Amino acid sequence: MEVGFLGLGIMGKAMAVNLLRNGFEVTVWNRTLSKCEELVEHGASVGETPAAVVKKCKYTIAMLSDPPAAISVVFGKDGVLEQLCDGKGYIDMSTVDADTSSKISKAITEVGGRFLEAPVSGSKKPAEDGQLIILAAGDKALYEEMLPAFSVLGKKDFFLGEVGNGAKMKLIVNMIMGSTMNAFSEGLALAGRTGLSPETLIEMLGLGAVGNPMIMMKGPTMLKSNYSPAFPLKHQQKDMRLALALGEENGLAMPVAAAANEAFIRAKSLGLGDQDFSAVYEAVKADGLKQ
């Protein structure tokens, strides 16, 4: 199967390499074109523009940072729309809001193309290992045609119905994750402040119902102040912001998520936006010191 792949950041690179390792022919593009070189070593071809990739491939996957990036790659000069026609499929796996996804879907179907949103749960390592969870919605036939690729990229895929449902579900999942990370960071900081061992706290959490894979994986690296990015904090804050907007649209107040969003904003203002989202722990600790 031949696919195009737009966006070779932390996730896109791992996913494209995985497709190549599993026998897919992959043509890649990245805004910073030099990032394509590593993929060429794995056997990829390079398209000079998103339009060039779409012209070559029946199916094109995108994995881009945020709504403005997703919009600009589709609607911009040399963008996807210039070549998307005749039943070609566009699969956007970026985490964006439902409005962005619907705008892209409408434009693509108007020119005869087909659209599927397919954001993912799981981070850098699951992307490398083909263990993502895929939250697809949109064109059902395109979803079925993409199953060979999804089975390489993920351990489980869901088809959630109309465009927007995948985006909404993804934002809800990440809102819970961001709030949980903040509660955990406050617990670690409080343990430290009261003279208790944060290491013992993590061990105890792991033995009971509160422990979860995120806490057990991130906790030890947080205590070493190792925030090498798997999921950049700036993207987690983007997801909190978009989830809060979804709550507002639906008349649901979410004070816990709102407080977590503020903490991520504070962390960004401390220069931690490109670090792993677990670096919010540093903002929690820094805030405590102000008192």
Ligand SMILES: NC(=O)C1=CN([C@@H]2O[C@H](COP(=O)(O)OP(=O)(O)OC[C@H]3O[C@@H](n4cnc5c(N)ncnc54)[C@H](OP(=O)(O)O)[C@@H]3O)[C@@H](O)[C@H]2O)C=CC1
């Ligand atoms: N990292 C993670 O654990 C996970 C991330 N996600 C989501 O996946 C998406 C990608 O995440 P991740 O790989 O971590 O992010 P990165 O920041 O590592 O990569 C972002 C990608 O988007 C590109 N990009 C940014 N702005 C533009 C633009 N205006 N026009 C064209 N391309 C642009 C970047 O290009 P360039 O190289 O030129 O900067 C890069 O390829 C995000 O939506 C994120 O929320 C979902 C699940 C897990």
Ligand SMILES: O=CCCC(=O)O
């Ligand atoms: O969007 C990023 C999600 C990261 C994860 O699920 O571990």
